[in-house]
Amino acid sequence: MIKDITYMHEHVTIDLSKEKNNIDCKLDSFEETKKEFLRLKELGVTRIVDVTNIGIGRNVDYVMKMEESTGLKIYMSTGYYKEPFLPKEVEELNVEKLAQKMIDDIRIGIDGKKKCATFIGEIGTGFKVITELEKKVFHAAAIAQKATGVFITTHTSLGKLGHEQLDFLENLKADLNKVILGHTALANNLDYIRSLLKRGVYIEFDTIGKDSYLPDEIRAQFIKELCDEGWSDKIIMSVDLTRKSHLKTNGGIGYAYLIENFLPMLRKIGVQEVFLEKILVENPKKILGVRSK
Ligand SMILES: [Zn+2]
Numbered sequence: 001m002i003k004d005i006t007y008m009h010e011h012v013t014i015d016l017s018k019e020k021n022n023i024d025c026k027l028d029s030f031e032e033t034k035k036e037f038l039r040l041k042e043l044g045v046t047r048i049v050d051v052t053n054i055g056i057g058r059n060v061d062y063v064m065k066m067e068e069s070t071g072l073k074i075y076m077s078t079g080y081y082k083e084p085f086l087p088k089e090v091e092e093l094n095v096e097k098l099a100q101k102m103i104d105d106i107r108i109g110i111d112g113k114k115k116c117a118t119f120i121g122e123i124g125t126g127f128k129v130i131t132e133l134e135k136k137v138f139h140a141a142a143i144a145q146k147a148t149g150v151f152i153t154t155h156t157s158l159g160k161l162g163h164e165q166l167d168f169l170e171n172l173k174a175d176l177n178k179v180i181l182g183h184t185a186l187a188n189n190l191d192y193i194r195s196l197l198k199r200g201v202y203i204e205f206d207t208i209g210k211d212s213y214l215p216d217e218i219r220a221q222f223i224k225e226l227c228d229e230g231w232s233d234k235i236i237m238s239v240d241l242t243r244k245s246h247l248k249t250n251g252g253i254g255y256a257y258l259i260e261n262f263l264p265m266l267r268k269i270g271v272q273e274v275f276l277e278k279i280l281v282e283n284p285k286k287i288l289g290v291r292s293k
Pocket of ligand 1: 009010155
């Protein structure tokens with residue numbers, strides 16, 4: 001059994017229900033989530049990265065309560081998601097002020113609480129172009145990254161615009177070694193992932209089990225080939241559950257799916273244990289600055 005696992009892209013609570021006009025997209029099922037997190041603990045998980053940020057239901061009290069009642073360490077995030085989920089303040093404030101908000105979340109604490117943000121993200125883009133407001137968020141994120149040294153974690157829509165995100169951040173002198181690209185496997189193109197990895201970023205396989213986006217067999221094969229080619233230091237994983245119906249009690253795959261279903265799949269096609277340790281344990285700890293025992 002692998003111990004000391006970190007899930008790198010989750011939403012302990014999130015609310016996209018208004019924009020999506022679907023109440024299922026309000027994930028606020030505290031007791032059910034708690035139950036699943038306790039099960040994760042039994043399966044060797046110790047940390048969760050929550051990438052819910054400003055405007056999509058970030059709730060520091062909720063997360064702190066979850067942390068307290070499960071004993072899992074939960075890291076929180078700052079920044080803004082993507083259009084049409086950006087709150088008014090992204091329009092109203094200038095880039096410097098947006099950056100300062102992120103910096104304050106990282107240095108002082110979120111919403112007046114003593115819990116600080118550890119990540120900038122998930123900041124995102126859509127399918128075709130990065131909009132002006134999204135650029136404003138990425139610009140502020142680059143400033144905040146330079147000031148604080150934290151990682152930026154991004155959302156790509158079905159894997160699109162990965163290079164465009166990196167070009168934009170690179171032009172603003174952001175550190176691409178401290179960038180995690182989300183959802184890029186969904187473009188279903190291994191060469192594309194390789195070309196992104198060559199720019200120094202982490203690639204996150206973070207929608208594991210969402211077969212409607214991409215079958216897990218393909219995800220597993222990508223991971224196997226990338227590990228064999230020497231990229232295991234740059235890969236991380238998560239399930240990215242965002243809906244009530246994703247939880248096990250409601251008929252979804254549940255958080256444990258990654259460990260109970262996907263890991264056996266990886267092992268079956270010959271992904272070595274040493275690579276799994278890197279992806280699930282060592283790489284996240286390096287990103288989080290947690291020392292190995
Ligand atoms: Zn997400």
